[in-house]
Amino acid sequence: QVQLQESGPGLVQPSQTLSLTCSVSGGSITSGSYYWTWIRQPAGKGLEWIGRVYTSGSTHYNPSLKSRVTVLADTSKNQFSLRLTSVTAADTAVYYCARAASWSGYFVFDYWGQGTLVTVSS
Amino acid sequence: SFELTQPPSLSVSPGQTASITCSADSLGDKYASWYQQRPGQSPVLVIHQDTKRPSGIPERFSGSKSGNTATLTISGTQAVDEADYYCQAWDSGTAGFGGGTKLTVL
Numbered sequence: 177q178v179q180l181q182e183s184g185p186g187l188v189q190p191s192q193t194l195s196l197t198c199s200v201s202g203g204s205i206t207s208g209s210y211y212w213t214w215i216r217q218p219a220g221k222g223l224e225w226i227g228r229v230y231t232s233g234s235t236h237y238n239p240s241l242k243s244r245v246t247v248l249a250d251t252s253k254n255q256f257s258l259r260l261t262s263v264t265a266a267d268t269a270v271y272y273c274a275r276a277a278s279w280s281g282y283f284v285f286d287y288w289g290q291g292t293l294v295t296v297s298s
Numbered sequence: 299s300f301e302l303t304q305p306p307s308l309s310v311s312p313g314q315t316a317s318i319t320c321s322a323d324s325l326g327d328k329y330a331s332w333y334q335q336r337p338g339q340s341p342v343l344v345i346h347q348d349t350k351r352p353s354g355i356p357e358r359f360s361g362s363k364s365g366n367t368a369t370l371t372i373s374g375t376q377a378v379d380e381a382d383y384y385c386q387a388w389d390s391g392t393a394g395f396g397g398g399t400k401l402t403v404l
Contacts, residue, residue, distance in 0.1 A: 222398040283388065
């Protein structure tokens with residue numbers, strides 16, 4: 177059973193960098209064909225896809241966040257991370273890490289972390 | 299990113315059928331997935347590739363698509379189905395989500 181767990185600061189100051197880590201257990205992030213993904217959800221609002229790192233290490237980002245986002249894989253620790261620079265209050269949200277797996281050639285989000293609340297405030 | 303449109307809310311009585319729509323330009327050329335999110339919980343996949351139901355998801359959940367509109371149908375809705383539902387599709391390697399539909403069972 178794959179499990180994902182987010183970790184990182186719950187409070188970030190405006191203009192600073194938000195950094196989160198997702199620890200994966202029950203499977204290697206280097207095996208199979210998976211997108212290791214970050215998704216966020218402001219309070220009372222919908223889901224927003226942030227970006228992902230593929231098993232091969234390639235990345236893809238939401239165009240609206242691309243200039244501020246980096247998603248990286250740390251294969252030695254079986255983790256992947258999110259960095260979001262120059263944050264504002266609009267970046268306050270619950271951040272989820274998730275795995276997108278290829279089901280019959282189509283990717284679905286089959287495992288999710290429990291989510292971690294990040295508040296941007298001074 | 300790819301934008302999908304859902305109604306913000308829907309109310310049904312227990313035992314009735316709930317139908318949630320999701321529309322977008324060129325959705326007909328893509329597959330839609332649906333996720334259920336209960337309060338305080340992470341989303342759970344309930345339908346993928348427009349019509350397929352993952353193992354463990356009750357048979358009362360079904361999906362369909364006509365043109366650029368995908369529909370999630372819950373037959374014989376139960377109180378436990380009260381949740382937010384999100385449609386999702388991929389476009390040029392980017393995932394888009396609908397704004398979500400809050401399903402109330404009353």
